Amino acid sequence: MYDTARHAAARPRLAVKLLDERLRDYLPRYATDGSAGMDLRALLEAPLTLAPGECELVRTGLAIHIADPSLAGMILPRSGLGHKHGIVLGNLVGLIDSDYQGELMISVWNRGQASVTLQPFERLAQYVLVPVVQAELELVDDFDASRRGAGGFGSSGRH
Numbered sequence: 001m002y003d004t005a006r007h008a009a010a011r012p013r014l015a016v017k018l019l020d021e022r023l024r025d026y027l028p029r030y031a032t033d034g035s036a037g038m039d040l041r042a043l044l045e046a047p048l049t050l051a052p053g054e055c056e057l058v059r060t061g062l063a064i065h066i067a068d069p070s071l072a073g074m075i076l077p078r079s080g081l082g083h084k085h086g087i088v089l090g091n092l093v094g095l096i097d098s099d100y101q102g103e104l105m106i107s108v109w110n111r112g113q114a115s116v117t118l119q120p121f122e123r124l125a126q127y128v129l130v131p132v133v134q135a136e137l138e139l140v141d142d143f144d145a146s147r148r149g150a151g152g153f154g155s156s157g158r159h
C-alpha cells in the first residue's frame with residue numbers, strides 16, 4: 001500500500017500571497033490524495049462572456065513564490081471545460097518560473113463555436129508543480145554517434 005500520509009508530510013512548502021481577501025475562502029487545494037494539480041479560480045468582479053475565438057487574461061488573486069529553481073509551476077487547462085465548453089488556455093500551457101513573484105494570470109481562450117460565460121471564482125485551470133533540471137550548454141563541433149542521428153518527424157515510418 002502506498003503511504004500517502006508520509007508523502008503528504010514531505011511535500012515542498014510554497015509561499016502564497018493573497019492579493020484579494022475573498023480568495024481566503026477559495027484557496028487552491030488538492031481535491032484528492034492523488035490529485036496532480038490544484039484548481040485556480042477566476043478573480044472576476046462580474047461574469048465574463050467570451051465570444052468564439054476570444055482570449056482574455058484573467059486574474060487569480062494569488063501570487064506563489066516557488067523559490068526553489070529545481071521546481072516550476074505549470075498552468076494547465078481543466079479537461080471538462082476544454083472538452084465540453086471549448087475553454088482552454090491562450091498560451092496552451094502556462095510556465096511559472098521559480099523566481100516569479102507576481103500574480104498568477106490565466107490566459108483564457110474560447111476555442112469553441114459558442115459564447116461561454118465565466119463566473120466569478122469559477123475554477124478555470126489547474127496549477128501543477130513540476131521538477132526542473134537546469135542545464136549548462138557546452139558548445140561542441142560534433143556529437144558522439146547515436147542510433148537515431150538527426151532522424152525525426154516520422155523518419156522511422158508511420159507504424
Ligand SMILES: O=c1ccn([C@H]2C[C@H](O)[C@@H](COP(=O)(O)OP(=O)(O)OP(=O)(O)O)O2)c(=O)[nH]1
Nearest residue numbers: 075091093094095096097100103104105106107
Ligand atoms: O499562464 C501564465 C504564464 C506565465 N505567467 C507568469 C509566470 C511566469 O514566470 C511569467 C513569465 O512567463 P513567460 O516567461 O512564459 O512569459 P514571456 O511572455 O516570455 O514574458 P517575459 O518576457 O516576462 O518572460 O509570467 C502567468 O502568470 N501565467
